[in-house]
Amino acid sequence: MTAALRKTFCLTRRVPLQPQAPSWTASWRCAHALASVQKALRLPEKKLQGLLFPFSELEGHLARGVSQANFQLFHPSLEDIARAEALFVPSPKHKIDYYSSAVRMDHAPSINQPEVCFMGRSNVGKSSLIRALFSLAPDVEVRVSKTPGHTKKLNFFTVGKAFTLVDMPGYGHKAPKDFVDMVEPYLTTRANLVRTFLLVDGSVGVQKLDRVAMEMCEELGLPYVIVVTKIDKRSQGTLLANLLQLQEVIQKHTEGCYPQPFLVSSTQFHGIYLLRCFIAHVTGKLHLATSATQSGAERVS
Template identity: 70%
Template sequence: MLRIKALPLLQTHISCYPLVAQRVHQLASIKHVCVLAERRRQGLLYPFSSLEEHLSSQVSQEEFKIFHPSLEELCQAETLFTPSSQHSIDYSTSAVRIDHVPLLKQPEVCFMGRSNVGKSSLIRALFSLAPEVDVRVSKTPGHTKKLNFFTVGKAFTLVDMPGYGHNAPRDFVEMVEPYLQERHNLVRTFLLVDGGAGLQKADLVAVEMCEEFNLPYVLVVTKIDRTRQGALLALALQLRDFIKNQTSMCFPQPLLVSSVQFSGIYLLRCFIAHVTGNLQLNAKQL
């Protein structure tokens, strides 16, 4: 479970290179990514680019570039995840029932997935530009037992959901289903899939839930740093076909991320900024 303390003043600029404290991970900001060699830089900003050379000529690369913002747009999104005197990032509250959730008007996104899929680690990476973040990522699967709400200024709210499957809370269904059904400001659900394990039965149940409730959602493949490129490409192609043939509410492009190497974190930040209405893209729209 995550806890975010009050954040100190930081000066930020729309040009995208915020001033960050030394505690921040060295790759948390695009500023540090841009000085890397091109191949390494592209792999961090657009993870699927590392797999393109292994892609069959019969498969269109554009299917994996439906959401492909520019570097400038990635930078603009980064400012949203950087605290300042006018823009605080805070832990708001936790809830175990729908009547306990906070009444917030700003757009909301939620993250859900199997226990030990790396959900809390991913959220920690997304908020890594906030130097005073106190993140608790347990080594024990299923540590998150409540709905945890984090407000990002007046821009949006991020919700960390309890993990399902192994070590899930006993009242998981009673806790999660009403939230997904009744939360009117929920604009996108991010369903996490372990890159090494692929889609599991419990994930299919979560997919069915999103489809039944007509919720727009995205499949996010985690732990890609632990997965061989061949296996990762095979999974990406499998998910593409699964989304195309067996879903109607899922975004057609699976997103690839590594909370350790920060691959795809910048792209995911930009996706969140866009779907919450805080960033208009110049090119392709969702």
């Protein structure tokens, strides 16, 4: 990473005036009411479409002539979504669990399977999203804090022998002081890392530090994807304005970013099924069944 990017990440860190006890909840004791797409199928068609493909709820607000193509590149069938979901269901032969944590790469576990990582600004909802993705495995402990910045290590979660998911410390406000020294070696040396998921808060739009993180991914030559969180926290008009701003940034200033941002709400479950399907696909564990989705999926790699 260039000295300028390092300086930006480090200068934005603020040290709290006094220590605060972490406030977090452990794993869910029971699965979310909409954890499975099978439960979602009982909903009215319009509500179901909004959960499966959140952008469908914004289409009517788009000005005439605005292209929707890049918002619908990855558009799997219901069958694809159901098959991907099976990977997120634990069984005696397919255990889903927290594996270990690391503060340096020499502490990182050696796991020989595809890996994806989640990174984003402190308080972007990263741990909440991971907990939603793992909601069909309620015994998995994903700590979610009421205060930002409680993730101080690289946390590794194994999904059977299919893939590993890594929860990274948040950058910006209350980031660990050694954030860059912890994260950069991981991103540059982790040979089995297949995709980085960069989270952006949909309620406030792209921030300066998000742009810095995108520049870092570009500089390191990482294939990455933008996940827009908290889409239930603002009006559809505000969300759409933030989304169009993000789309412009992706189109004009990135090369390694997948053109389609993924919209999610960890509380309402919008976009969770689609994101699971995308993760299954980029880790090589799901080949899309329908030819209609292949043209968009080809751009994943």
